[in-house]
Each structure stands twice: as structure tokens, then as C-alpha cells.
Amino acid sequence: MLSIKTQKKYLKYIGLYNGVIDSKKNKEYNEAVLKLQKKYMPKSEQDGIYGNNTEIVLVNAYRVKKYCTHFKLEEFKCKCKGRYCTGYPAKLSIRLLKNLEKSRSHLGVPMTITSGERCPRYNTLCGGASFSKHMSGRAIDFVSSKTQTFEQRKKFINWYIKLVGSTYAYQYKYGRTKTRTFTGTHPSCNYPEMGNAIHIDVV
Numbered sequence: 001m002l003s004i005k006t007q008k009k010y011l012k013y014i015g016l017y018n019g020v021i022d023s024k025k026n027k028e029y030n031e032a033v034l035k036l037q038k039k040y041m042p043k044s045e046q047d048g049i050y051g052n053n054t055e056i057v058l059v060n061a062y063r064v065k066k067y068c069t070h071f072k073l074e075e076f077k078c079k080c081k082g083r084y085c086t087g088y089p090a091k092l093s094i095r096l097l098k099n100l101e102k103s104r105s106h107l108g109v110p111m112t113i114t115s116g117e118r119c120p121r122y123n124t125l126c127g128g129a130s131f132s133k134h135m136s137g138r139a140i141d142f143v144s145s146k147t148q149t150f151e152q153r154k155k156f157i158n159w160y161i162k163l164v165g166s167t168y169a170y171q172y173k174y175g176r177t178k179t180r181t182f183t184g185t186h187p188s189c190n191y192p193e194m195g196n197a198i199h200i201d202v203v
């Protein structure tokens, strides 16, 4: 768990805390924790108590603000709609956030995240692979106006996989063989449900 001092620092960074940065809990700190929970978490989690789930949300809010200028934490939320998780089952990888922001600058147009975090239960329901990096905050799927055609997606993927820490990117139309050519790692690539979406991830 983060120290109270670091928690305060993060809460301040995301604009929810305005008090002193020290190691003691105070009224403003307690209020900030509740504000954080009310902003991002389901009702059942809004108890003002700082536990593991709250820490994951705080770290995520801090990282998204620090490493992304074009994305908000809500865009990464698990789509189980609070049925099986708090919406944020894992800490988002800093490398993923950096690569996502680089991708946004590279494309120069808004990217819509079609799948961000996934809790294990939702991952199973949506047909995700059992090893899916969506469950550990290391993958997202997106669509954009600049990746509408096969050629555009191919060009983007070939650019993306050269970024530091990127392991692979794929899109179903490449099929198994071509995906292997790009990455050499992904065991299977037949995801017709992805439509025009591209999957990107990091180690």
C-alpha cells in the first residue's frame, strides 16, 4: 500500500486534495478519499475507507493524468458495468499509457477505446483469451478514423510494434500467418468480433 504521504500527493495531483502533504490522516484527506470513490467507483465501494480497490483507482487516475493528455480514466473502465468488479481491477501499465499517447499523436485524430480493463469474469464473457493482457492493465482495443481500412491498420500496426515495450498489435483481418509475421508471438488471431478495432499491448 502507498504511504499516506504518497496518497496525498496523488490525490492532490488529480485535483481532489488541497491540504498539507504529510504522513497524517486529516479531514481533507478523508474527504478526498470519498470524493475519489464517488467519482470512479460503484456505490458499494463508497465507504471512505482506503483499501486495495481504492488504491488501484488512485494509482490509475494519477497515471492517466501524468502520462496521457488525450485520455481520461473512465475510458479504460471494465465494461461489466460494476457487476463483477469496481471497474478498475488492475493498475494500468505506464508503458501502455505512454504508447497509447504516442499512438494518439502519431494518428493525429481521436482514438476510441473499445475495450480497456477487464476483470476475469467479464473477460470470459466477452470471449477474451485466458491470458488476456486486458486483465492486467497492459492492453487496449481501439478504433479511429485513421484506421478504418486494412491498409491503414497494417501501417499503424507496423509502426506500433516498434515502440519500446510493445509486444504485439493485431487485427483479425491479418489472419494467423500474417500476425505471426508481425510479431512472432501471438498463438492465434481470429477475432471477427473486433470489427475495425486494433488491439495494442505491452510487456
Ligand SMILES: [Zn+2]
Binding pocket: 078, 079, 080, 081, 082, 083, 084, 085, 086, 087, 118, 119, 122
Ligand atoms: Zn469488470
